[in-house]
Each structure stands twice: as structure tokens, then as C-alpha cells.
Amino acid sequence: MRKKWSSLVLCLLLIAAIAAGCSGNGNNNGNGAAANGNSEGSTATSSTETGTPVQLKYWTDDRHDQEYIKELINKFNETNEDNIQVELTVMSENYTQSVDIAFSSNQAPDVLRLKSANTAGFVKKGYLAPIDEYLTDDLKAKFGNLLIDDVNRFEGKVYSLANTGLTLRLVYNKDLFAKAGIENPPVSLQEMVDAAKQITEVGKAEGIYGFALNFKNPKQAFDRSIREILSLSGYQGLGFDLKTGQFDFAPYSQVVEYFKQMYNDGSILPGAEALDIDPLRAQFAAGKIGMYLSFSTEPGVYQDQFPTEINWGGALAPTLDGQIKGTSEIVSAGTWLGISAQSANKEAAWKFMQYMYGDEVLKTYHEKGFGIAIVPSIVEQAKDPEIGGMEGFLVGEHDSLWPASPNVTPEGSTYADAFFKYILEGGDVKAITDDLNTRYNAALSKAVEKGEVTVTPNPAFDPAKPQGE
Template sequence: MKISKKLLLSATFLMFMGSLAACGSPSPSEEGAQSDSNAKTKITYWTGDRHDSEFVKETVDTFNQTNKDNIEVELVIKGDDFDQALDMSYQTSEPPDVIRVKENTIQTFYKKGFLAPIDEFLTDEMKDKFPIMEDLNSFEGKRYSLPNYGTTMRLIYNKELFAKAGIETPPTTLDELVETAKKLTEVGKANGTYGFAQNFKSPSSAFGRSARVIAEVSGYGGFGYDFKTARYDFSGFKPIIEAFKKIKDDGSMLPGVESLDIDPLRAQFAEGKIGMYLSFSAEAGVYQSQFPAKIDWAAAPVPSIDGQFNGASGFLGGQWLAISSESEHKEAAWKFLTYMYDESILQQYQEKGFGISMVPAVSAVAAKPEVKGIDGFLPNQYDGVWPVYPAVPVQGIKSDDAFFTYMLSGGDLDNIINDLNTRYNAALDAAIANGEVKAEPMADFNPLDLAGKYAK
């Protein structure tokens, strides 16, 4: 059969166009490769901090918009359930890539295997710039975080309410704390104002920012651990818990503290409904941006048990961000950490009043924060960094819960303390026997020697 030239030319043209299409269109596998090259690497960052949330959000947003590595960070802000939520995330194989660690959590997270060492990423410059703090950012010769800022702890008080009650100075003893709370309540109760409060929705959080520091300035370990004997001994907390119970019993404590979280407490204080409470230096930034204060307020040194300072007010810090051991994007996480630990970011962090830098290169150039109330939080002759106590998995009710139960329901506080000592030391002995912790007596330990090293 004879094929016409016209038909032959048409077939040839179609074949030619098909080959062009084949050359110009990617195969399915090529399409996937191109798509992958443009896909973002998504990582999550979990933090329990809320005092600096706006600053951190803005900083993360800037990183997401400007980084050249196509990395996108999702910021997740948790509440006082941060530790429990993190535990659950590892059980469900959905942990965050970057974790905010603190001086009272990093040791636990390290022991649970949550954290990845960062030594392979560190440059020599970073190693020189950021101090190593054993058991605070490094363990067994490996680093797991770098310091940013430290926090001091103070008594925060409503100056206007103090003046109304005729009180000229903040309390310096527990007896004065009880009496001051009572006087403040007497002049404020008609308007719904009470003398004292703490965020007892989480007893560990409440006591961690109150009873702990009162014990420390009085010469006792803030977590019930005696470094001199290497044993747990909660007896130093007896007068502190008794004072808190008196404030609760005489009606000088804000009603409903059993369900009071820290942010609602701050909101109430900003409105003038709380006379005083104890907390961290982060409060200065809180009352400038998060909950603008409608009252005149200030911060003062915390009271000791009897007015004598026999120890040091805990200057807390030494760590900030860490990378999850389960992260599938460790390099991306490190690039984010590198951005967050840039000197300009850390300098802004101090100057905006979110914390007091523990990085010498930053503290040397950062200006004093222009934040109301910050002067009362700056390190003084009473502030100091305590050693890290050996955290142990005690059986039964924890010390903070036991003390808060006593505040609410009463009982025999001596028996409660004896029971805590027995159970905590049993847990300590078991942890030592299993090689989980080391605890040796420090015969020459003197809490007074810790104080004053960070005072300007």
C-alpha cells in the first residue's frame, strides 16, 4: 500500500512533538526529586516559658522568613504541664526537635535519654564564648546546651498597697511576712485584694519560686538536700511551711490559690489584687509587655527564716536550648540554635529585660535593661549558684505535694518531714547503688561561700 507524503509528514510531526514532550516533561521520579528539593524542613521547638513569649515568637518568625536553608520552626508554648507533656511525647514517638531545658529539668531529661550532645556542632569560638557548667549544661564530658541568661528570685510587692497599710519596708523574716500579709489584707479585702499568693495549681512551681529561695538564703538546700552530709533533710522547711499555713489559715492568702496558675496570678497582681508573692526576675518583663501593671510595684530581697542570711539566693541558669535525641533533623535544629544563640539575640534578650546574661561576652556589652522594676532583680551580694542536687525517683507523695496538703488540711508536720527524709534517702541509696547518681559529702561546704560572685 502506498502511503501519501502528507500522511507521512503528519506522522513524523507527531513523533517529533512527542519526543519534545518527553524531553521537556519530568518523569514522576524527577517530579518527586524537584518537589523534595523545594520542601521545607519543619522542626518543632517546645518551651514552657511565657514571660518572653512575644520576643521568642518574633525571633522565630524572623528566622523562618530569613534563613537560607528552607527551615521552618513551629513554636509550641506549654504551661506548667511541660514536663509531663514532654514525657508523653517520647512515649508516643512525637517529641519536639528543640527543647527548652532549665536547671531543674536538664539533669532529668539527660538521664531519660531525651537530649542529644551538641559537641560535634560546636565551633572553637562557641566553645570559648559559652561557659561549661558541669551538671547544668554538660554531663560526663559532653555538652547538651549552652547558657543564655540567669534568673534571680525576689519578693515582688505592691508599693501602693504597702503605703496604704502604712508599711514602709518589705518583710525580712517569716514572722514579718505573716504579719505583712495580714495588714495588707485588712486594708485591701473590701476591694478583693489579699496580702499574699503563690501559684499552687502546681505546688512544685509555687514552692520552687518561694519556699525554695527562703530556704536557700537561710542556709538550707532548696530541694531538701544537704550537700554537707550528702543526705536529704527537709527539716529546714518546717518554719517556712508553717508560715505559709498561717497566712492561709488567717485569710491573708488570695482565695482559690489551689487552682491558681502563674499567669492568672500575674494578671491579678497587675490589677492590684495581690499584695506580694515570690518569683523570678522574669517578672520585670512580664509587667512591661505581657501584663502591663496598673500599679506601682517593686522587687526586694526575699525574707529569710529569722532575718539572718546564712546562704545564697539561687541565681539560676546555665542552659537554654537543647536538641532532642529523637530528632530526625538535628542539623536543621542546630542551625536554629546557632541563630538563637547569636550574640545580637542574646544581647536583646537582656536589654529587653527577659533575663540577666550568664555569657561573659554578652554581659560585657549589653546595656542595663530599660525595664521598670529590673533594678530590684539585678544580682547582689546574696545571689549565688548552688551545686546541683541528686534528683531521685522517690516512691509515694513528693515533698511539694506533701507540704501543700499540710497547708490545706493540717496534720503532724514533724511526721511528714520524717517520712519525706526516710523515703527520699531510701531513693537516694537505691540510685547510688544502681549507679544512677553520685552523692558524696562535701565536708567543707558553706552556703555563704556561694553568695556575691555575680554582684556588679
């Protein structure tokens, strides 16, 4: 952990240079005024005197750590001296939509789980309150090097603090691999296709298939699989070419061809088109899936949410040709919790956040395998997680942070929907790719003209050192 930390710090500090492209201009629609804590302080004091507790709602879409979070909240509710009671709600896949609805109807939670994929949007919509006024010198020293523009800091205001990052791996059933006569996890996509076919051939009679993904949401499925395959193969994993500053889905389409081959072979679990991630995990835990790709949250899932007796592990994702030409991307680093701009009890919400960001909580979060610690003081304290399967997800020499790609909305179908339709129905993949390039680059040009994103081509970009470390 200590050896890897120096490169992680540098990665996090440099990510700001390109991460600005992930959001708009960061307009927080007056959130600064929303962060005034005077009235909230009065509420907390009054509740202590009268015996009426301050009720806080915390929403999250994390399910892999929910048992631990429940324990933490129960402890906080029982021990805090400010008469604060926190209610936990664990959402399903429609988390962002649920948050939108809650804010539009003035029923928003007080504390929200934030991730790199939603923080910029929440700030732009005015959902979040800055936390700068609460940051003590000690907290600034602890988290200061991890405050990144357009990740957790927007227009000079801080909205969240870092906790962990997520690695992405191939998750595979060692027993099924052995049953199919496969000695090692695949290192190339052709090997993955062949392994999926072999596992299906020996297991189909028992309802066992070689591969699956949560294709109910194609973007989520591809972003936990193709994204990682591409980054290890030397390409930015969301279709953006960092060298040219343009979208180019040609490498993406190469990976899609292998996924289509598994579909044509009948190697993908039937009904995967309607499969959500938790039902997929339940099938994997039951020994019905040979392999899939996902985050370092999986060990916690199979310890608490879907306990399993199968012999499974995590390995680096396969690459296009079996050669590692890039690095495995560490994702969702930089954010964790945030306070709602609509909360009537912001100071109480901050006290809960302060408790959650305590050393013991963060250290244990890492050691239980719920995420890979990136806070320097926690990295120094924490032991490697003692949880089955976690050894395959720990940060190693092939892991690093990548610059963020611009987040644009094209006219027509998204790359995930277009490519998933091709997997199911076929078609002209080159025409699909060219059309995606045209529409995404048109959307990029419009976003740049409006000042919503900033793009700087980097002809010298090295995928083996994506942050230049």
C-alpha cells in the same frame, strides 16, 4: 555586671563537683548515632533546590519571653538562606509530660527549651542529640567555660549551651503596701506574715489579699518561694543538707509554719489551691495580690503578657529571722536550647540554634529583662535591662550559684505535697518532717547503691560561699 562575672564563672566551674547528683548515669541510649547530620544536610539542600521549606517545630514552656521569641523566629523565617521555617509552640504547665507523650508517639519537636530541671531527664530518656560536632572553635571559646558536667554536658557529650540564669525575689505591690501603712518589704518571715495580714485587712472588701502562690502545683509554688527563703537563711533550698549529705526537712518545716499562719489568718488569696502561675500574675497585675515570690522572668511578664499600671517591685526574699546567713540562689543557669534526637532535620535545627545563640540575640535577651546574662562575652556587651521592675532582680552581692541536691523519688508523697497538705489540714509537723527525712534518705541510699547519684558530705560547707568562691 563585670564585677559580678568573675565570681559567677567560678561558681559555674565548681558546680560540676556536686551537680552529678541531679541525674542518673547519663545513659543517652544511643544518642550519638542520632546526631549524625548527613541525611539532614541532604534534606536542607534538596528543599532549597525545590523550593519546599524545611519545617522545624520549637517547643518551649517559657511564656515571659514569647513575644520576643516570636519576633526572632519571624525574622529567622524571613531571612535565613536555607529555606528553613520554624513553628513556635508555647506550652503550659504540663511541658515535661507533653514532651514525654510526643516522643513516645514519634511526634517530637525538632528543638526544645531545656532547663536544669529537665535536661538530665531528657538525656537519660534519649530525647536529645549531642551538638559536639557543630561546635566551632569560636563557639567553644564563647561557651567553653560554661560547659558543666551533668548540667549541659553528660558523659563527655554536650547537649545545650548557656544563655542566662534566674534570680528569685519577693514580688510586691508598692501601692498596697503603702495603703496598709507598710514602708518596706519584709526582711523576716514574721514581717511577711504581718504584712500579708495588714494588706488583707485593708483590702479584703475589694477582693485584695496579702499573699498568693500557684498552689495548683505545690512543688512549683514552693520551689519559687521556700527554696529562696532557705538559701538566704543559710540552708539548701530543696531539703538537702550539704554538710551531712542527707535530707533534712527541719529547716523547710520552719518556713512552712509561717505559710500555714498566713493561710490560717485568711491572708492568702482564696482559691489559691487551684491557682496556676499565669492566673496568679493576672490577679497581681490587676492589683489584687500584695506579694508573692518568683523568678526574674516577672518584669518581662508585666511588660508584655500582663501589662499593668500598678506600682510594683522586687526585693530579696525574707529570711527565717531577718538575718542573711546564706546567698540568694541563681537557678536554671547552663542550658537553653537543645535538638531532638528524633528530628529528621538536625542540621537545619542547628542552624536555627546557631542564630538564637548569636551575640545580638543573647545581648538583647538580657537587655529586655528576660534573663540575667552569664555568657562572659555577652556580659561585657550588655547594658542593664531597661524594663520596669528589673532593677530589683539584678545580680548583686547576695546572689550566687549553689551546689545541686540529689534528685530522688521517695515512696509515698513528696515534700511539697506533704507540707501543702499540712498547710491546708494541719497535723503533726514534726511527725511529717521525720517521715519525709526517713523516706527521702531511704530513696537516696537506694539511688547511691544503684550508682544513680553520687553524694559527698561537706562538713565545712559555708552557705555564705556556697561554691567556695
